[in-house]
Amino acid sequence: MRDLKRRICNSLAVHDLTKAGLEVFTPMTQMVMTIGGRRQRRDVPVIQDLLFVHESKQTLDPFVELYSTLQYRFQRGKSVNEPMTVRDAEMERFIRAVSTDDTPIYYKPGEINESMYGRTVRIIGGPLNGFEGRLLSIKGMRKRRLIVEIPSFITAAVEVSPEFIQPL
Structure with missing residues (x-):
């Protein structure tokens, strides 16, 4: 999936979906950021919009409708509108x-x-x-x-x- 929120946002989709009880993974790294004039060390996604969710499309559809910055990731060049999946x-x-x-x-x-x-x-x-x-x-x-x-x-x-x- 894709999370279109910026890295400095307090509530990323990975946190929201985890709180909702879904199995979510995104590779994270630590960065030092200046937020509100203070330097803070935060865990941020390595690739800003990359998010792996282990759920069916039917379970994820309500979350995609609820969060405007959450989208499915589609494979380029395919005419079928099926979200990308990983085994x-x-x-x-x-x-x-x-x-x-x-x-x-x-x-x-x-x-x-x-x-x-x-x-x-x-x-x-x-x-x-x-x-x-x-x-x-x-x-x-x-x-x-x-x-x-x-x-x-x-x-x-x-x-x-x-x-x-x-x-x-």
Whole structure:
């Protein structure tokens, strides 16, 4: 879904929908903002209008009508007016990976090019046990980071201890 409110707004859609009892996820990061002349540290969405809600369209329709800044996200180029969806397994994998790292690095679609993809690995042990994927390869980076993505939405790089990495 899309939340068209600004980051400095006191009540974002993610908070409103969570209070209503819906299962909502949006990747968050901390920013220092000046609000009312005071500097404050706030959790804000990484991508301002990106919001994942685990509910049916029938359940969400009343909220879309209630909040004028809440919209469905549609896929470009498709003639059918069906909201974009993410498979449950992909979403759970992404949330699990991001929740294991205190400082995941998020990338918007198109920010990671082919040269940034490193070796293919499997994680053995630790909080990411069983994950397979590719390592992030950036010159001068000392930490090992596994790339976890939801295609065409968002990509995250989460830190992995070297002892848990098994090359494939």
